[in-house]
Amino acid sequence: MTKQLAGQLVREVVADGVGVAVFATDSTRDLVFTSDGVAEELDELQFTLGEGPCLDAYRFHRPERHDDMAAGEALARWPLFASEALSVGAASLYAYPLCVNPLDGGGVPFGVLELYGRSPVALTARDDVTCRSYAHTIAHAVLSELGSAYAVTSGSDVGVFRRGNVDIACGMLAAHHGISVDEAMVRLRALAFARQRRITEIARDVISGERFETDLH
Template sequence: MVIKDEGRAARVWALIAGFAGAEAVSVGHVCRAAVPVTGTDGAALSLVTAPDRRTLLHATDGAARRLDDLQFGLGEGPCVDAWRQGGPVLVADLGSVEAMARWPWFAASAVEAGAGALFAFPLQAGAIRPGVLVLYRAQPGLLSDEQLADALVFARAALTVTLDTVGSDGVEGRSTPVASGWLGQDRAEVYQATGMVAVQLDAGLDEALARLRAHAFTTDASLAEIAQQVLDRVLRFTPDGTGGSDAE
């Protein structure tokens, strides 16, 4: 079994190196190599420092990016659960009753975005858990045993490359602090707006982010758009308990 695992790891790293060519291996190369091997249609890798703090490092296509945005914006989904639980979350059919019940907001939006199945693998080594590798399929369907075994090796490869890129603090339940250069501008604005809403509501950051997400959902806007309205002083939240907001 050890020999087989070593052989699989060597094959996966050779595939990643093939995608990298003369370039230094990056998380993008890991994602792009994982897609054909696992029989999926796209991949994304997110750096995660807390359940509500995630930075997209790479997405192979627009659908993968959209799925990451949805999970960040809605605060639920396989990626969120995989990071919290520290184990893979494999969803063969996002349109199933089970998926719709588990992630009522995300599952329907994911299907609308073009995903039939989604597989999330936390990047984890002992106490270190710096991110999640997500693979999606346009059509529902399970990963075969071989595809699942390969996906787990790709997740380990992604862990190695991620830690080599951004470092780690080694604290259980937490992962690498994100340098400002790694934080996407739209996500940075969401975090800034969350702080402003927390002051407006005289509440914690978790409640402030929840109010932002709820307002984005009820107004059919993206979380980034709502955050920008807060930063522009167009939108102000009030502690009235209704989940609404006042425009100045």
């Protein structure tokens, strides 16, 4: 479903390729899907260099839309990445956070949907709305499909993957509570012990929207 949705999105908007990645922290991620070699190269470049629209979309919980990577803003914010992106054939880049159960219209992202264009062409307002809608749908598809051998299905239609759900939950809690990922892991373990539940079950609750506002302070 993720592959199908991503393919549909590229056909609907002004883009030439797409990638989907999930994060545990901004330095730990899994690349879920890319439409082509350029999208894969863009993902690797950002994590090698530690900068770029995909990382900032995740870090700051907001879309990043850059219709011309050769323009001043992109070069000023990501001088290394912008020039490398142009060299591999990406003249425009757009990144949208992946969230489930958004809070107050936002939510804590666990991944990013990223699109690129070979030409410096801006997304229209309609394209932007389309990308936001697909990002929400793809978020659910990613969680339900990743690692079917590790799937843990909750009472909803959203699944999580057994090996990655704890890391994703820690990243979400860290961002929401303003703490480090390591501290989030310590508190998640303590909460699981106190409630006599498996940590994977607690992590599943976090991914489903629970933030344990009082228990984690």
